[in-house]
Amino acid sequence: MNEFQIIKQFFQREPADLLSEEKSHSGVVLGIGDDCALLQIPPHKQLAVSVDTLVADVHFPANANAEDIGERALRVNLSDLAAMGAEPLWFTLALTLPKNSEFCSEDWLRFFSRGLFRVANEFNIALVGGDTTSGPLSITIQVMGAVANHDALRRDGTSIGDFICVTNFIGDGAAALAVIQHKLPVNDEQQEYFHNRFYRPTPRFIESTLLRGIASAALDISDGLVADLTHICAESDLGALLDVENLPLSPALISTNNIDQARRWALSGGDDYELCFTVSPEKMPELAMLIAQGKLHATVIGEMVAGASVMCELNGKPFLLEQQGYQHF
Numbered sequence: 001m002n003e004f005q006i007i008k009q010f011f012q013r014e015p016a017d018l019l020s021e022e023k024s025h026s027g028v029v030l031g032i033g034d035d036c037a038l039l040q041i042p043p044h045k046q047l048a049v050s051v052d053t054l055v056a057d058v059h060f061p062a063n064a065n066a067e068d069i070g071e072r073a074l075r076v077n078l079s080d081l082a083a084m085g086a087e088p089l090w091f092t093l094a095l096t097l098p099k100n101s102e103f104c105s106e107d108w109l110r111f112f113s114r115g116l117f118r119v120a121n122e123f124n125i126a127l128v129g130g131d132t133t134s135g136p137l138s139i140t141i142q143v144m145g146a147v148a149n150h151d152a153l154r155r156d157g158t159s160i161g162d163f164i165c166v167t168n169f170i171g172d173g174a175a176a177l178a179v180i181q182h183k184l185p186v187n188d189e190q191q192e193y194f195h196n197r198f199y200r201p202t203p204r205f206i207e208s209t210l211l212r213g214i215a216s217a218a219l220d221i222s223d224g225l226v227a228d229l230t231h232i233c234a235e236s237d238l239g240a241l242l243d244v245e246n247l248p249l250s251p252a253l254i255s256t257n258n259i260d261q262a263r264r265w266a267l268s269g270g271d272d273y274e275l276c277f278t279v280s281p282e283k284m285p286e287l288a289m290l291i292a293q294g295k296l297h298a299t300v301i302g303e304m305v306a307g308a309s310v311m312c313e314l315n316g317k318p319f320l321l322e323q324q325g326y327q328h329f
Helices: 003-011 021-025 066-083 106-122 172-180 188-199 205-211 225-236 259-268 281-292
Strands: 028-030 045-055 087-097 126-134 138-148 163-167 215-220 239-243 275-279 298-305 310-314
Touching: 003 106, 045 066, 066 087, 066 106, 066 138, 066 188, 066 205, 066 215, 106 126, 163 281, 172 188, 172 259, 205 215, 205 275, 215 225, 225 239, 225 259, 225 275, 225 310, 275 281, 281 298
Parallel strands: 087 126, 239 310
Antiparallel strands: 045 138, 087 138, 163 275, 163 298, 215 275, 239 298
């Protein structure tokens, strides 16, 4: 199949001139099929845009199930929109496929697009364009969303004394990769849990919506807690002090029976796609209420301090890391 046959068969959901009322309501004036998509930004909102590239055997195993790859590719990109408190609207896809490989087969493309659109339907985001070309397998997705003026969760609003929090559990992403690489033996139940945590991370849209007006700064954890928290420190000219004992670890991770390794994965492993956010002491009662009501699963793990780096302590003593997180270069 050539480029246009691939697009038409697997990625064009409907003819561009027969957009449904629902699709038009989403702001797609003109979708796939022309040189550009025409998109209408909702009134009184700002456009949030992010793009990520996933490379085979770097960001996912090339021999993974094609549906899993499709799901992961869109979910990890959506996490960036969630971190900003933005509502997902549209995305583009640039797909690079090796010539004469299984990745160009109808079966692989069918399953990949099935996983991709399963996520798109779940989060009500429309594919509006993209590109296909030949080369080493890689997937580039640009996501676009909308957030009300002045409502975006940013990295630069925190102050000394603000509490540092994370949603749900961290460390699962790195543990999951170890399971996939057969470096961490687990039982069938753990296998399924870690598989889903790696290939089906949940973009935290519900959580970020609740945190508007409460969080002073926020981002998602992709490269590792310490590495990503460093960005908040840099944008706010502050340091951070983390209490390693308070890191929220999942029962599945704890059951691997290596608490030291679990903590290191939580601090620097990455691929968790949970939110790391800061909250001022004045806003803590509001956060505590959400947690008490069961609307938000979050844990206080430290505080912002004077300085320029992230420090980790366990029982009052420094907890040293060999590396702070994933390095792209």
